[in-house]
Amino acid sequence: MSLRLLFSAILVSVFALAACSSNARTPRAVVQEIEGGVNPYLWRASLDTLSFLPIKTADSLGGLINYDWQAFEQAPDERVKATVFILDTRLRADGVKVSVFRQVRDGTTGTWIDADTDPETQIQLENKILERARALKASEVR
Numbered sequence: 001m002s003l004r005l006l007f008s009a010i011l012v013s014v015f016a017l018a019a020c021s022s023n024a025r026t027p028r029a030v031v032q033e034i035e036g037g038v039n040p041y042l043w044r045a046s047l048d049t050l051s052f053l054p055i056k057t058a059d060s061l062g063g064l065i066n067y068d069w070q071a072f073e074q075a076p077d078e079r080v081k082a083t084v085f086i087l088d089t090r091l092r093a094d095g096v097k098v099s100v101f102r103q104v105r106d107g108t109t110g111t112w113i114d115a116d117t118d119p120e121t122q123i124q125l126e127n128k129i130l131e132r133a134r135a136l137k138a139s140e141v142r
Helices: 002-020 040-049 119-141
Strands: 055-059 064-067 070-072 075-086 096-105 112-115
Touching: 040 075, 040 119, 096 119
Parallel strands: none
Antiparallel strands: 055 064, 064 075, 070 075, 075 096, 096 112
């Protein structure tokens, strides 16, 4: 009787495991949903678009990404940083705001001094983020 019970248990286990392995494909999400947070497409697009800057802090629930200062080989006496605010849970044109900061090195003292940034730069970055977010959403729909 015990051998029969053991055989039955093994048989049930095999069928249960066989049911777990299915060839059906589940749709793969391009971005991870942010529970209670901001629009996940804008979040991912912001990270992708400004990937050349080091991240200082990021809060996916509050929709804030602070990037740290970065200087580039082409202009070693100039550095930039940015802050991205994601303002909505929906994918909208007014759902993202970018602030860009720039500093230049003083030639005599070597200290960094705040400098003006072209306001068009912020708009261009916002547009790039929106384009990337739309592309991410479109690739998930297909």
